[in-house]
Amino acid sequence: MSIAEVFHKAKAEDRAVLVGCMPAGFPTVDDSIASMIAMHEAGCDVIEVELPYSDPVMDGPVIQRASDIALSRGVRTRDTLRIIDAVASAGATVVLMTYWNPIEKYGVNAFARDLAAAGATGMITPDLIPDEAAEWIAAADEHRLDRTFLVSPSSTDERLAMTVAHCRGFVYATALMGVTGARTSVSSQAPELVDRVRHTNPDMPVGVGLGVGTGAQAAEVAGFADGVIVGSALIRCVLEAPDRATGLSRLRALSAELAEGVRNPAKAR
Amino acid sequence: MSAPTLPDLSGHFGRYGGRFVPEALVRALDELDAAYRSAKTDPVFQAEFESLLVNYAGTPSLLYRAERLSERLGAEILLKREDLNHTGAHKVRNVLGQALLAKRMGKPRVIAETGAGQHGVASATAAALLDLECVVYMGEMDTERQALNVARMRMLGATVVPVTNGSRTLKDALNEALRDWVASVDTTHYLLGTAAGPHPFPEIVRDFVGGIGIEARAQCLAQLGRLPDVVAACVGGGSNAIGIFHAFVPDESVQLYGFEAGGEGVATGRHAASITGGSSGVLHGARTYVLQDSDGQTVESHSISAGLDYPGVGPEHAWLHDTGRAEYEPVTDDEAMAAFQLLCLTEGIIPAIESAHALAGAARIVPQLRAELGRTPTILVNLSGRGDKDVHTAGAYFGILDPVEAIVPGENA
Numbered sequence: 237m238s239i240a241e242v243f244h245k246a247k248a249e250d251r252a253v254l255v256g257c258m259p260a261g262f263p264t265v266d267d268s269i270a271s272m273i274a275m276h277e278a279g280c281d282v283i284e285v286e287l288p289y290s291d292p293v294m295d296g297p298v299i300q301r302a303s304d305i306a307l308s309r310g311v312r313t314r315d316t317l318r319i320i321d322a323v324a325s326a327g328a329t330v331v332l333m334t335y336w337n338p339i340e341k342y343g344v345n346a347f348a349r350d351l352a353a354a355g356a357t358g359m360i361t362p363d364l365i366p367d368e369a370a371e372w373i374a375a376a377d378e379h380r381l382d383r384t385f386l387v388s389p390s391s392t393d394e395r396l397a398m399t400v401a402h403c404r405g406f407v408y409a410t411a412l413m414g415v416t417g418a419r420t421s422v423s424s425q426a427p428e429l430v431d432r433v434r435h436t437n438p439d440m441p442v443g444v445g446l447g448v449g450t451g452a453q454a455a456e457v458a459g460f461a462d463g464v465i466v467g468s469a470l471i472r473c474v475l476e477a478p479d480r481a482t483g484l485s486r487l488r489a490l491s492a493e494l495a496e497g498v499r500n501p502a503k504a505r
Numbered sequence: 506m507s508a509p510t511l512p513d514l515s516g517h518f519g520r521y522g523g524r525f526v527p528e529a530l531v532r533a534l535d536e537l538d539a540a541y542r543s544a545k546t547d548p549v550f551q552a553e554f555e556s557l558l559v560n561y562a563g564t565p566s567l568l569y570r571a572e573r574l575s576e577r578l579g580a581e582i583l584l585k586r587e588d589l590n591h592t593g594a595h596k597v598r599n600v601l602g603q604a605l606l607a608k609r610m611g612k613p614r615v616i617a618e619t620g621a622g623q624h625g626v627a628s629a630t631a632a633a634l635l636d637l638e639c640v641v642y643m644g645e646m647d648t649e650r651q652a653l654n655v656a657r658m659r660m661l662g663a664t665v666v667p668v669t670n671g672s673r674t675l676k677d678a679l680n681e682a683l684r685d686w687v688a689s690v691d692t693t694h695y696l697l698g699t700a701a702g703p704h705p706f707p708e709i710v711r712d713f714v715g716g717i718g719i720e721a722r723a724q725c726l727a728q729l730g731r732l733p734d735v736v737a738a739c740v741g742g743g744s745n746a747i748g749i750f751h752a753f754v755p756d757e758s759v760q761l762y763g764f765e766a767g768g769e770g771v772a773t774g775r776h777a778a779s780i781t782g783g784s785s786g787v788l789h790g791a792r793t794y795v796l797q798d799s800d801g802q803t804v805e806s807h808s809i810s811a812g813l814d815y816p817g818v819g820p821e822h823a824w825l826h827d828t829g830r831a832e833y834e835p836v837t838d839d840e841a842m843a844a845f846q847l848l849c850l851t852e853g854i855i856p857a858i859e860s861a862h863a864l865a866g867a868a869r870i871v872p873q874l875r876a877e878l879g880r881t882p883t884i885l886v887n888l889s890g891r892g893d894k895d896v897h898t899a900g901a902y903f904g905i906l907d908p909v910e911a912i913v914p915g916e917n918a
Contacts, residue, residue, distance in 0.1 A: 290803040291676065291788065293683045294527050300670055313800045336525055337787040341801030363525050363787075367515065388529035390690065395531060410529060 261311025279495025324355030358382025454497030516704020622654025699742025
């Protein structure tokens with residue numbers, strides 16, 4: 237299913253889309269495939285595969301640690317493509333989240349070609365702003381991939397409009413000023429940012445990320461956003477589990493809780 | 506070859522530079538850019554900066570003709586004595602400029618990354634002077650190796666945060682400073698320590714340290730009546746090098762040489778030579794030369810000199826390299842230490858190990874310059890810092906430390 241279809245379907249069901257994130261190759265290639273398929277089966281509408289990178293400046297300690305583990309075990313860019321292929325083949329809608337240098341090193345057009353062939357619908361680029369993205373924009377067009385850039389509470393109206401205009405699929409709204417990681421409360425800046433995006437383009441789905449860790453928080457975000465993006469809390473299920481089976485069952489349980497949350501949006505505002 | 510007009514408005518030096526940052530930082534970078542543009546043309550700001558440089562930092566630094574070293578090397582060696590500045594290195598120029606800029610932007614807090622601690626100490630110094638809160642991120646490995654500098658920063662009122670992620674060194678400290686900044690941009694200026702990172706940092710830092718080259722060029726003309734044949738500097742992130750190069754870029758007769766940290770030798774893979782041993786990539790906000798593997802993952806750098814131990818380089822150097830305006834060569838740890846010793850013994854000057862890389866490179870190119878020019882060449886070397894901080898490292902390298910009392914902190918300060 238394309239990202240656009242996923243958001244359409246959710247809208248028809250009067251609910252938000254749940255996007256669950258997991259680093260590729262964490263803790264091993266096969267384990268990460270199992271984790272992602274478990275998340276998909278337990279209710280994540282979209283699987284966001286994060287390509288592990290040595291210098292993830294947008295990520296908090298949980299994702300950093302998971303990425304370090306994957307890298308220390310030798311995960312390669314090609315493994316990430318293989319993981320995407322396996323998860324997409326299992327029926328999940330998959331997007332890739334990646335810092336820019338690994339893509340530049342692979343070759344932007346070649347990577348876009350291989351990413352599309354692996355079955356991903358598009359790419360989220362946390363450290364690539366549209367200003368520097370000419371090559372990726374062209375490659376995404378050629379290989380029919382969606383482009384998700386980030387917007388932030390600090391973005392000016394002008395930049396917000398420019399960034400949303402370059403997105404296809406959905407736009408990623410960073411809910412608060414800071415790095416990834418579950419927080420005890422959802423930022424009040426988030427609803428305002430979603431409103432500002434809708435003001436520039438009412439048809440562009442908005443996913444809200446950074447800080448969501450529970451079903452109740454997912455419900456709160458689902459009350460104002462089109463998509464709820466969860467990363468660190470899911471990764472922690474695996475990171476802190478004593479063994480693989482426990483990790484998978486915690487992952488299923490949290491995915492189900494979050495999926496329940498996006499189906500019962502709290503009308504917070 | 507119109508370097509003075511670069512970077513372009515979006516911060517590019519040819520294909521290098523730019524902004525590869527989270528959107529959350531763009532507004533802060535735009536504000537910094539605007540504040541800098543207005544400060545650049547504001548005579549009040551410029552006078553304030555100039556006054557601090559002269560009355561506080563002790564510039565212009567001397568241009569010293571090193572007689573005995575010249576004799577030994579068969580070249581006329583001029584040393585730009587940045588080691589004599591307050592805090593002992595060229596870095597004081599950058600921190601004073603940026604701390605003034607932070608004040609101008611109304612930001613009460615500065616953060617900085619540091620490797621060996623030199624930029625951290627300089628930042629803490631400027632913050633103390635200008636009454637700013639200062640937080641310094643430093644890799645845990647480095648806080649252990651450089652305990653004395655940690656104490657210096659604390660004495661100057663700064664908070665030192667040991668970084669435990671990744672390789673626990675400079676690059677991870679930089680990542681952590683960026684993470685802090687994403688969350689604190691409203692109140693905080695990121696006082697970046699070298700002419701690298703996202704636009705406008707490479708330009709701002711270059712301009713703040715650009716006095717090195719402007720002074721040296723004028724001093725050459727006044728003292729010799731001519732320009733040098735070569736300007737040589739060490740290159741890690743590259744701020745001292747761009748600081749001395751920039752004024753000479755339009756002088757076509759002057760060759761520019763940047764000497765990178767070759768560590769144990771570029772062929773061994775254990776080095777910090779981003780230009781001569783790395784490849785084009787994106788790291789810490791800019792496109793430049795980077796030490797990376799075939800997947801674009803950053804590779805750890807190695808150098809005996811903590812100040813050069815960084816897997817990237819400022820984007821303007823990448824551009825100067827590609828255009829051929831400047832030459833870059835690696836200098837190994839052993840070559841640098843030989844030059845370190847030579848300067849100690851011939852001139853009574855203990856250089857920073859960083860600066861010793863520039864001396865070693867200058868010594869190496871003398872024969873080719875003599876052949877090329879048919880006369881004794883004149884080489885201007887940026888002696889970017891003093892070596893007090895390196896006494897322990899150098900003492901261990903040369904095996905001259907007393908085995909019982911390896912180091913007396915008071916004597917290293």
